[in-house]
Amino acid sequence: MSLEKAISVEINGIDRELTAPANETLLDCLRRHGHFEVKSGCEKGDCGACAVQIDGEPVDSCLTLAWTVEGRSVTTLEGLNDAENPHPLIAAFLEHGSVQCGYCTPGIMIAAEAMLREKPDPTNEDIAIALSGNLCRCTGYTKIFTAVKQAAGVLRQGGGDD
Amino acid sequence: MLREFELDLPGDLQETLTRLPGGTPLAGGTNLLVDLRARREEAKRLVWLGNIEAFRDIKIDKAHVAIGGGTTVGDILRNSAMIDAAPSLVGAARVFGGQMVRNQATVAGNVCSGSPAADTVPPLLSLDAEICLASSTGVRSVPIDSFYSGFKKNQRKQDELITGLSWSVPGPSTANLFYKLARRKGDAITVVGVAVTVTRDGDRCSDARIALGAVAPTVFRAKDAEAMLTDQPLTEELIDEAARAAMAQSNPIDDIRASADYRRHTVHMLTRRLIGQAWRSLAGKEADK
Structure with a gap:
């Protein structure tokens, strides 16, 4: 294995130091440091299970090298799951049964949360474009769309703001 | 784990350019990392472009x-x-x-x-x-x-x-359209992609560009078809003839996504549809003049 290096990165609002070799993806690095909410799926940018936000932008962590996030901020699903103030997506997904096996859910929430910041009142097409890189093989997406719309409504009424 | 490589993280453009000889530029990595993982790519040293300002x-x-x-x-x-x-x-x-x-x-x-x-x-x-x-x-x-x-x-x-x-920037007398035929709207590799630019001058097409994707070893412009449209009024017949010329210029392969015959047929249909759409959208603008 090539030489490991320490990289400073903010994860879910907390300054952390990760160690990684040059050829390690952010996905593998995060999971090695205990972030099991970041899921490993296709490892080629098709499924979106490994999505995290870098400086607020959703990316596939399987296609990101750990060293390249030095000095940046990374948000995983746990960053949306603040104990005192969970993101409205979480309650909406539970209420509508938008989670079956749950493997795609962390990536879908990461992708949907970014879309809701840009489009507070999304159409079905907005949601489809935002979630086009997230594959769910259980739900058929209908309940996911319903939950995203409900969360958008909660946010528009000022609920769940940080 | 990906195979081993060195990773350079230059801080600006000048440093990046000095590091490039012998290195492989890494931007989004959405092809490069997939190829590295599949062992199709054997880069020994990657040069990260993400720190270049602006x-x-x-x-x-x-x-x-x-x-x-x-x-x-x-x-x-x-x-x-x-x-x-x-x-x-x-x-x-x-x-x-x-x-x-x-x-x-x-x-x-x-x-x-x-x-x-x-x-x-x-x-x-x-x-x-x-x-x-x-x-x-x-x-x-x-x-x-x-x-x-x-x-x-x-x-x-x-x-x-x-x-x-x-x-x-395309002017007000120019229409510019793209259509991708694929299994889904996202997360899918293109079967056929067509982009057209049509410029209208009165009742004539003064300039046309037709670019075809996934139907030849490279994306290319169907210049035979473009020449047929230039300086002509675009009738349904002429548009169809030009779309057939675009089809004749394409040289697709059979693969898991589609047969070559299907791709050729689609070039004809999509080119005809897009040129027609572009031309008609400009007709409305001409009438407003």
Whole structure:
């Protein structure tokens, strides 16, 4: 294995130091440091299970090298799951049964949360474009769309703001 | 785990260019990392482009568009002026990969990948874009129409970097459209991609560009078809004839996504449909004059 290096990165609002070799993806690095909410799926940018936000932008962590996030901020699903103030997506997904096996859910929430910041009142097409890189093989997406719309409504009424 | 390589993290453009000889530029990584994992790519040293300042800048004025080499497909989609400055490119960006891939993949990287199915390339050909290349020894500009020399082969030298792309904003008498045929709207490789630009002058078409993706070793312009339309009034018959010429110029393969015959047929249909749509959209504007 090539030489490991320490990289400073903010994860879910907390300054952390990760160690990684040059050829390690952010996905593998995060999971090695205990972030099991970041899921490993296709490892080629098709499924979106490994999505995290870098400086607020959703990316596939399987296609990101750990060293390249030095000095940046990374948000995983746990960053949306603040104990005192969970993101409205979480309650909406539970209420509508938008989670079956749950493997795609962390990536879908990461992708949907970014879309809701840009489009507070999304159409079905907005949601489809935002979630086009997230594959769910259980739900058929209908309940996911319903939950995203409900969360958008909660946010528009000022609920769940940080 | 990916196979071992070195990873350079230069801090600015100048340092990047000095590190490029013998190295492989890494931008979004949406092709490169997949290829490394599949052992199709054997780069020994990667040069990360993410620290170059203002590399994602987009400049749009009335006549001209310039995007930085680090501009992502997502940046194209989020820029509200782009819908007039490059309608076909916005159309391609909407159906490009998924959200995460769009946020990582750069337009320049898609251009460099040289895949005949690279979705930003037909739009950029239809817009007659210029590619700006830089190395530690100088800068040059190459029209995208002469950039490709064969399957995944292009004019970029090993030590050069695409630092930007530019094109002219289509005027009010010009329509610019793109259509991607694929199994789904996102997260799917293109079966056939067509981009067209039509400029109307009175009852005639003064200029036409037709770019075809995924039907030859490179994305290319169907110039026989373009010539048939230039300086002519566009009747249904002429549009169909030109679309057949575009089909005749394409040279697709059979693969798991579609047969060559199906691709040829689709070139005919999509070219006819897009040229017709473009022409009719301009007819309305002519009538308003």
